[in-house]
Amino acid sequence: MTAIGFIGLGIMGSHMAANLIAAGHAVTGYDVVPASVDRLAQAGGKPASDIASAVAGAEVVITMLPDSPQVVEVVLEPGGVLSAVEPGALLIDMSSIAPETSRAVAAAGAERGVRVLDAPVSGGEQGAIKASLSIMVGGSPEDFATAQPIFDALGRTIVHVGPHGAGQTVKAANQLMVAGIISLVAEAIVLLEASDVDSTRGLEVLAGGLAGNRILDLKATSMIARQFEPGFRIDLHHKDMGIAQNAARSAGVALPVTGIVAQLVAAARAQGHGSLDHSALLKVVEELSGR
Template sequence: MTKIGFIGLGIMGSPMAANLLRAGHDVTGYDVVPASVDRLLQAGGKPAPSIAEAVAGAEVIITMLPDSPQVTEVVLGPGGVLESAVEGQLLIDMSSIAPETSIAVAAAASARGVRALDAPVSGGEAGAIEASLSIMVGGSPEVFEAARPVLELLGKTVVHVGPAGSGQTVKAANQLMVAGIIALVSEAIVLLEASGVDSTKGLEVLAGGLAGNTVLNRKASSMLAREFAPGFRIDLHHKDMGIALTSARAAGVSLPVTGLVAQLVASARAQGYGGQDHSALLQVIESLSKP
């Protein structure tokens, strides 16, 4: 049994913490939303009234937060993780944030003798619930090996991709691909429906060929039904597309398709779909063909 402090018990963090509890670990959790902490308590975890109390005595500290400002505040700020952490603790930030923020966290953690990894995930709420996430990890190989037993309880694909910040760069690449695929699946649905083809059967055959992908497998039925309950919100994907474009600028490369899809995601947010699932991009694609 490992003592784990888990900070950030939202759509992703809550089922991840529950999976760690099912595996027999001792999980103490903190979140600014009381209902999220209540869910952890019902799953058998322990509530922490503060970040400091989530960190105290933990062997592993996991953070799962929305964006760089929250990670900076929670990890580096007054009353944050590193203010309470002690030498030897392992900090795994599983948020999707800017690579430079992860690099800053790793440097600050190292100065206090805390081992740190950036380990963003892909797979959405379903992957978090099923413990089938893809986890891309940045940091030292030695720290990765120390964290592997915990990470393998949360995901099926757990890969060390390079030094601090590398996990975030790979996540940015993941997010630009996912958004692009959602946009193309949306276009396929619009074309099929406008042409009078049975869209359910059309997507079924597409999923069995070279066009097959996880978006089709997980999202096709809900997209056809226009059901967009959030598994991963447009607001968060908008943030991630910004990270992808900023990373491209820093690397000195051009990502023209990413730029176009980022504008479609931004349009979805501007049209009021920010709180819906990222598959709600279909509504933007549809609107382009309406008279």
């Protein structure tokens, strides 16, 4: 059993914390939304009233937050994790943020004697519920080995991908691929329906061929039904596409398809769909087609 402080109990974090509790770890959690903390208590965790209380006595601290500014506030600012956690603890940031923010957190942690990993995840809400997430980890191999039992309670595909910030770069690559595939699935649906072809049957056969992919497996039915309850919101994917484009600029590479898909995501947000699931890119494709 490991004493874990968990900060950020939203759509993903709440299920991840529950899985850690189910695996036998002692989890103390904090979130700015009181109802989220209540859910943790119902799952068997210990509620905390602030960050300092959540990380007091923790061997491992996990943060699962929306974006870089929240990570900076929660981890680096006065009253944050690094000012409250004991030296020697392991901080695992599982948020999807800019690689440079992860490197800054790691440097600040080193000054305090706190080990740091960046470990963003892929798999959405269902992956968090089923503990089947893919976890891409940046940091030292030794700290990765220490964290392995924690990761085993959360995911199935767990890979150390390089030094600090590398996990975030891999996550950026993941997000540009996911948005691109969703966009193409949306275009396929629009084409099939406009051609009076049964889209359910059409996507069924596509899923069995070379065009098969996880988006078809997980989201085709809800997209055809126009059910866009969020597992991962457009607002967050918009943020991630910005991270991907900035990473490309820093690396000096051109990602032309990523640029187009980023504009589709931005259009979905501008049209007021930011709170919907990222599969609501279908709405943008329909709008462009006048349907």
